[in-house]
Amino acid sequence: MRRHAAVTYRASLLRSEAVPHRRHDRHLVRSSGGGRASDDRRPGKRGETTAARPAPLQRILVGLRVLVVDDDPDVLELFATALTTCGADVTMTDNARDAVALATRVRPHAIVSDIAMIGEDGYWLVRELKRLPADVVADIPVIAATAYGYEHPRAQVLAAGFSEHLQKPIDPDALCRLVASVARP
Secondary structure, three states: OOOOOOEEEOOOOOHHHHOOOOOOOOOOOOOOOOOOOOOOOOOOOOOOOOOOOOOOOOOOOOOOEEEEEOOOHHHHHHHHHHHHHOOOEEEEEOOHHHHHHHHHHHOOOEEEEEOOOOOOOHHHHHHHHHHOOOOOOOOOOEEEEEOOOOOOOHHHHHHOOOOEEEEOOOOHHHHHHHHHHHOOO
16 A cells, blocks of 8 residues: 555755754764763863754745655655755655656656656656657656666666656755756746
């Protein structure tokens, strides 16, 4: 059973909220012998490190509709959060078949799609979109987002009809900038 059939996602969050939180149950490993693992970092202590909050994402996607397609619910949420933080109106689905139907209904300015999905994959999605008449779906740019960069190299992905290629993990700011560069308002 699918967790997300189609969801429109709106939010206004900071970039720091679009980046997955670090797990607190990891053990601290030091490469230089000294010090305790529970060494606290109070102001004035030697070797103090301050973790700066990342700058908020710029709202460069205001007025754009983006369709996100990925069979991993965590990736869907991460991409939706980043893109909505940048101002996009995001619709998401967990499979390519529903993405074709949503693309004809929503008419997004850009699509961000995983390649290796259960059932029809990202290549199938691009082929199906290209088969549709221009008056139904006018040449929507599709960005490939893949964790399998070696199996799906950039040249192969672009030759298959994708507009751009991103390898996971993807920085939210880079995702927003790339969508802005390919989107056709």
